[in-house]
Amino acid sequence: MIKLFKRLLNFSGKHRKDIIVSLITSFIKSNFEIMSFMAVIMLINWLLLSVEGKKVIDMTDVFTIFGVMVISIVGKIIFSNISNQKRVISSFKMCQDKRLEIGELMKRVKMGYFNENLLGEITATTTTTLGDIETISVTIFDKVINGLVHGAVISIWILIYDWHIGLITVAGIIIAMIVYVHIQKKSKILSPRRQKAQAGLVTSILEYIQGMGVVKAYNLGGNSSKGVKDAIEESSQANIKLESVFSSLTALYQLAFKIASSIIIVVAPYLLIDGEITIVKCFILLISSFIIYEQMEIVGSVSSLTRVIEASLNRIDNLSNTPIMDGDGKDIKLDNYHIEIKDVSFYYEDMEVIKNMNIKIPENTTTAIVGPSGSGKTTICRLITRFFDVDKGEVTVGGHNVKDFTCESLLNNFSTVFQKVYLFEDTIFNNIRFGKPDATLKEVQEAAKKACCHSFIEALPDGYDTYVGEGGSSLSGGEKQRISIARAILKDAPIIILDEATASVDPENEKNLQIAIRELTKNKTVIMIAHRLSTVKHADQILVINNGQVEQAGKHNELISQEGIYKRFISAREEAIGWQL
Numbered sequence: 001m002i003k004l005f006k007r008l009l010n011f012s013g014k015h016r017k018d019i020i021v022s023l024i025t026s027f028i029k030s031n032f033e034i035m036s037f038m039a040v041i042m043l044i045n046w047l048l049l050s051v052e053g054k055k056v057i058d059m060t061d062v063f064t065i066f067g068v069m070v071i072s073i074v075g076k077i078i079f080s081n082i083s084n085q086k087r088v089i090s091s092f093k094m095c096q097d098k099r100l101e102i103g104e105l106m107k108r109v110k111m112g113y114f115n116e117n118l119l120g121e122i123t124a125t126t127t128t129t130l131g132d133i134e135t136i137s138v139t140i141f142d143k144v145i146n147g148l149v150h151g152a153v154i155s156i157w158i159l160i161y162d163w164h165i166g167l168i169t170v171a172g173i174i175i176a177m178i179v180y181v182h183i184q185k186k187s188k189i190l191s192p193r194r195q196k197a198q199a200g201l202v203t204s205i206l207e208y209i210q211g212m213g214v215v216k217a218y219n220l221g222g223n224s225s226k227g228v229k230d231a232i233e234e235s236s237q238a239n240i241k242l243e244s245v246f247s248s249l250t251a252l253y254q255l256a257f258k259i260a261s262s263i264i265i266v267v268a269p270y271l272l273i274d275g276e277i278t279i280v281k282c283f284i285l286l287i288s289s290f291i292i293y294e295q296m297e298i299v300g301s302v303s304s305l306t307r308v309i310e311a312s313l314n315r316i317d318n319l320s321n322t323p324i325m326d327g328d329g330k331d332i333k334l335d336n337y338h339i340e341i342k343d344v345s346f347y348y349e350d351m352e353v354i355k356n357m358n359i360k361i362p363e364n365t366t367t368a369i370v371g372p373s374g375s376g377k378t379t380i381c382r383l384i385t386r387f388f389d390v391d392k393g394e395v396t397v398g399g400h401n402v403k404d405f406t407c408e409s410l411l412n413n414f415s416t417v418f419q420k421v422y423l424f425e426d427t428i429f430n431n432i433r434f435g436k437p438d439a440t441l442k443e444v445q446e447a448a449k450k451a452c453c454h455s456f457i458e459a460l461p462d463g464y465d466t467y468v469g470e471g472g473s474s475l476s477g478g479e480k481q482r483i484s485i486a487r488a489i490l491k492d493a494p495i496i497i498l499d500e501a502t503a504s505v506d507p508e509n510e511k512n513l514q515i516a517i518r519e520l521t522k523n524k525t526v527i528m529i530a531h532r533l534s535t536v537k538h539a540d541q542i543l544v545i546n547n548g549q550v551e552q553a554g555k556h557n558e559l560i561s562q563e564g565i566y567k568r569f570i571s572a573r574e575e576a577i578g579w580q581l
């Protein structure tokens with residue numbers, strides 16, 4: 001428990017102080033609560049003494065009791081308020097910091113990680129798992145620490161007050177503690193299962209929604225939802241198992257206290273009859289028997305949740321400890337933009353996709369990469385931008401190995417326009433400004449004009465403030481593509497990568513796109529996965545990739561005059577199926 005508390009404090013980072021203040025003020029609040037209990041006992045004591053004729057209750061006594069009650073209530077309200085505020089602020093702030101930290105981390109892990117680890121796992125950890133920490137962690141520790149401290153204090157007090165009853169109280173606590181340890185052990189097994197089931201549920205629902213288009217097109221309603229149904233079933237089973245085990249164990253835990261309280265109710269009058277205790281003591285002990293375990297009973301009812309916190313922290317640690325690519329990276333400023341791929345081999349898992357490849361891309365030139373589908377064209381671009389690390393050889397940009405850069409300082413040199421454009425669920429203005437976060441409206445509009453999208457944006461009801469749906473679903477393919485080019489123009493990076501940027505666009509959009517691309521690539525080092533003869537023809541060098549190797553390299557005129565794959569392709573391109581030209 002102490003170890004777990006330390007972990008939570010470490011997790012809370014700079015909000016640790018607020019958590020400690022919240023717990024201390026909550027403890028003070030409970031002591032104010034006990035004060036009113038003490039005042040009632042004091043009153044009963046005086047009443048009994050007055051019945052026996054040993055004390056006369058006067059106004060001073062009444063005001064004393066009243067004063068104690070008022071202090072108790074005011075103190076409780078003040079400290080409860082401070083504690084709640086500190087708890088809420090620290091819980092939400094620490095989880096907010098963690099989410100941002102994980103977001104930053106994800107930018108620096110290798111892309112392969114997102115293949116190996118399901119998207120749902122990351123989503124569940126940053127939403128539900130961190131949500132658990134946010135809502136229950138500090139409250140649980142508050143209740144457990146308060147309950148245990150009160151249990152110890154009250155046991156000592158009763159032992160001093162009357163050792164017979166003290167022993168019964170302690171025996172009740174010991175039995176309950178044995179059950180408590182058992183609850184903790186069970187929880188250690190069941191909590192991770194529940195969280196795993198939750199992550200599985202998020203994964204299947206995400207997959208189901210993302211694949212909805214295919215489901216509808218092929219009318220696969222029944223089959224496709226099987227995965228979701230299984231995940232819902234597993235999640236519900238995991239929750240039912242957890243709850244059923246804990247409700248019976250918690251009942252057992254509380255039973256120990258109830259039995260101990262009942263024994264006190266029997267033993268106190270017996271001691272009175274035996275002359276061992278006075279009637280005042282007997283009354284006080286009878287009243288105490290109903291409230292001494294109150295705080296400790298709460299400890300039991302929330303104890304299973306401490307393991308939920310532990311399992312949540314483990315999950316978050318797993319995600320936070322994902323190895324980053326650029327731990328030793330430096331902030332490198334380049335004085336040239338030559339790119340070189342030297343003796344590079346690369347595998348996706350066991351499949352060798354790039355085989356001992358050598359490429360030189362001089363700065364301020366245009367390189368077109370062509371080749372059959374699956375030959376490795378996109379992978380070459382991914383290795384240059386270090387989305388993945390090579391398995392053999394090295395990739396250099398401006399004479400520096402890409403592994404020597406921080407991810408940020410490397411990617412500052414690149415603007416990539418993907419075939420599949422992703423726009424964020426935000427305004428068009430912010431989507432373009434993503435390329436340069438401090439850009440003004442004027443700069444954004446200039447970039448949009450160059451990318452041939454200014455006029456269609458202006459025609460939208462809210463112009464640049466128009467919201468686009470997640471992934472840009474409310475715009476056509478060509479419109480999204482031009483917005484992404486405006487974004488790249490605004491970034492103004494020295495190296496441009498165009499990954500089949502105009503592959504899926506109609507002729508009307510094609511013309512505008514070509515103008516936009518011409519603007520984007522002016523005076524830049526350009527690498528394009530090309531699919532149009534018109535663009536390939538003018539490239540400074542064409543690399544023909546086949547089966548992970550450079551089969552031919554040169555200008556269009558050179559390659560067309562050689563016997564080889566390029567010439568064969570050009571002459572037969574009408575029939576060529578699967579070629580990206």
Ligand SMILES: Nc1ncnc2c1ncn2[C@@H]1O[C@H](COP(=O)(O)OP(=O)(O)OP(=O)(O)O)[C@@H](O)[C@H]1O
Nearest residue numbers: 115348353371372373374375376377378379380580
């Ligand atoms: N993330 C990945 N994990 C595993 N295999 C992959 C991954 N990405 C690509 N591949 C495989 O690597 C090979 C090369 O893929 P790549 O995308 O580089 O080819 P490409 O020439 O760009 O193809 P296309 O023209 O169809 O886009 C293919 O066989 C592909 O199936």
